[in-house]
Amino acid sequence: MSRILVLYYSSYGHVRTLAEAEAEGARSVPGTVVDIRRVPETVPEEVRKGAGYVEDDTPVAAPADLAEYDGIILGTPTRFGMMAGQMKQFLDQAGGLWARNALVGKVGAVFASTGSQHGGHEATMLSTQIPMQHFGMVIAGMPYTFAGQTSAEGIIGGAPYGAGTIAGADGSLHPTETDLAGARFQGAYVARLAAALAGAVPLTEAA
Incomplete structure (x- = not known):
C-alpha cells in the first residue's frame, strides 16, 4: 500500500481540475x-472576491503532513515563470522536514497552469522541482511515453517536466482532454514509482 498526496494551489480552478485528474x-x-x-x-x-477567484472547499494541508506520504505531486499556477507565492510559502515552512530528512527517497512531481504557451510553463515546473531536490526526493516528470505532449493539434500544456494546461491570458481556456490525460498519466506514473520505491532498500542512510 502506498500513499500519494496531490497538493495544489488554484486561483481560477484550472489547477484544481488538473489535481483531480492527477488523483484519478x-x-x-x-x-x-x-x-x-x-x-x-x-x-x-x-x-479574492474582487479578482474572481473560485471558491474551494478542498481540505487544507499542513507542512508536517508531507512526511506521511510516499509520493507528493505539487500543482501550481505560473506567476512570472515561477510557482505561486502560496505554494512557496508552504514549502518554506517545511524546514523541519528537511532537517530530519523526512522526505528523502519519496517521489516528487509537479504540474502547472500557465496563461500562455510561452508564459513560463516549463520554468515553473523546473523551479518547483528545486526544493524537492533539496528535500532529497526522487523527481518524476512526464515521460514521452505519454505521446499526447507531442501533439501539434490545438493548444495543449505539459512537458517532459510535468503535466499542465494553458489557461489563456484571461483564464477563459479550460484543460483539454489531452491535458487531463497527461495529468492522469503522471498521477499513475508517480504511484507506480512510489510503490516500487516503498518496497526497496531505504534511501535515508547518512554517509
Missing part, C-alpha cells in the same frame, strides 16, 4: 491511497 490517475494503480489537499490561501478574502 494515481488511484488507478492498485494498492494506492490518494489524498487531495490545497495549500492555505494568503490573499485577503475581499481581494
Whole structure:
C-alpha cells in the first residue's frame, strides 16, 4: 500500500481540475491511497472576491503532513515563470522536514497552469522541482511515453517536466482532454514509482 498526496494551489480552478485528474490517475494503480489537499490561501478574502477567484472547499494541508506520504505531486499556477507565492510559502515552512530528512527517497512531481504557451510553463515546473531536490526526493516528470505532449493539434500544456494546461491570458481556456490525460498519466506514473520505491532498500542512510 502506498500513499500519494496531490497538493495544489488554484486561483481560477484550472489547477484544481488538473489535481483531480492527477488523483484519478494515481488511484488507478492498485494498492494506492490518494489524498487531495490545497495549500492555505494568503490573499485577503475581499481581494479574492474582487479578482474572481473560485471558491474551494478542498481540505487544507499542513507542512508536517508531507512526511506521511510516499509520493507528493505539487500543482501550481505560473506567476512570472515561477510557482505561486502560496505554494512557496508552504514549502518554506517545511524546514523541519528537511532537517530530519523526512522526505528523502519519496517521489516528487509537479504540474502547472500557465496563461500562455510561452508564459513560463516549463520554468515553473523546473523551479518547483528545486526544493524537492533539496528535500532529497526522487523527481518524476512526464515521460514521452505519454505521446499526447507531442501533439501539434490545438493548444495543449505539459512537458517532459510535468503535466499542465494553458489557461489563456484571461483564464477563459479550460484543460483539454489531452491535458487531463497527461495529468492522469503522471498521477499513475508517480504511484507506480512510489510503490516500487516503498518496497526497496531505504534511501535515508547518512554517509
